[in-house]
Amino acid sequence: MLLGQSIPWTDQRHCQTLIWMVIGLVCSECINLTKWTVYIHSRAVFAQSHQRRFSRWLHNPRINVQKLYSPLIAQALAAWGEPCITLIEDTSMLWDEYCLIRLSVQYRGRAVPLVWRVIRHGSSAVGVEVYQAMLKRASGLIPVGVSVCFLADRGFADTTLMRYLRDELHWHFRIRVKSNSWIHRAGKGWIQLNQYHLAWGEVVLLQGVRLTKTQVLDGVHLALARDPRSGQVWMVVSDESTSLQTFREYGERFQIEEELLDEKSNGFQLERSEIRSAPALSRLCLVMAVATLLLTVQGQQVVAAGK
Incomplete structure (x- = not known):
């Protein structure tokens, strides 16, 4: 998978510069334009x-x-040949000034960026209208016939989003909801989820409920549980009938949290770039995305070779 062959570059120097930056990022393991220059060989x-x-x-x-980036990730998705893929959406704040909204594909333990957007925004809470076009663009990258499951945390517990995923994109979803959410059960009336007082280790599965009083969404399913060790309560809404498997499926979302933490502080250290421009940060995310995809593909090849 060569950048110069997969992408219609208008200026080959732009391609060469991207390759240099990816090499610098992989070798230095951090975002530092000065450190990247050590790995460059030119006149x-x-x-x-x-x-x-x-x-x-x-x-x-x-x-x-x-x-x-689209041709690269589309080529990778087609080559992986997975019948079902998991997409994970999350947000990350940079200097409390910029918000990175990213949708990643889960592949063999890694969260590989699929599409993203950087906006100047003082909060990680963003409305559906901000990223809906991004989701639509992502749907065009998925190989025909591949089933999609979308995962997100409570910041994305919006029935407008759920309806769009289910009815327009035809994706499945597992989204964590807030404890003050209202649900309606046939013959039971309206109740807030926090009125379910779960014992430690208890699980409640609710099928075919109506979610929220304001922007009502019918025909969804819920899985509620209190962790037997931590006591933390988990409430996940799904477009499909829920079971204990619902929690395991939702748990795949935590991979992107680790990736975002790595990029901000532990690994690539995104915030150390000190780049205060949304378009420039988005291009920097392109460098990181290509590097992540490259490392994922190389790891796949090593495993395939039995090394």
């Missing part, structure tokens, strides 16, 4: 020349992030 003598080139690339409006 330029001074490291500052490379650093300026990286900065110009990140701020270049001609670099269309999704146009460049």
Whole structure:
């Protein structure tokens, strides 16, 4: 999978710069334009020349992030040949000023970026209208005939989103809901979820309920449980009948939390870039996405070779 062959570049120098940045990121294991220059071999003598080139690339409006990345991830999804895939959506705040909204595909223990958007926004809470087009774009990257399960935390517990996923995109979903959510059961009337007082280790499965009084969504299913060790209560809504398996499926979402933590502080250290521009941050996410995809594909090849 070669960048130059998979993407219709208008300027091959842009492709070369991206390759250099991916190499720098993988080798240095952090986001630092100065450190990346150590791994570059070219006719330029001074490291500052490379650093300026990286900065110009990140701020270049001609670099269309999704146009460049979409062919790569679509090719990977087709090659993986999975009959069912899990997509995980989450948000991450940068300096309490920018919000990264990202949808990733879960593959063999990793969360590989699929689509993303960076906006200037002082909160991780975003409305469906902000990322709906992003979901639509993601649906066009999924191979025909592949079943999709969408996972998200309480910040995405919106019936408008659930209806869009189920009725428009025809995706399944497992979304954690808030304890103050209202549900209606046939013959039982309205009740808030926090009125279910679960004992430690207790599980309650509710099928075919109506969710929320304001933007009503019919025909969804709920799985409620209190963790027997931590005592934490979990409430997950699904478009399919719920069971204990529902909690295991939702648990795959935690992989992206680890990925986002790695990018912010533990690994790539995204916030250390000090880049305060939404478009430039989105292009920086492209560098990270290509690096993540590259490492995932290489790991897959190593496993296939039995090494």
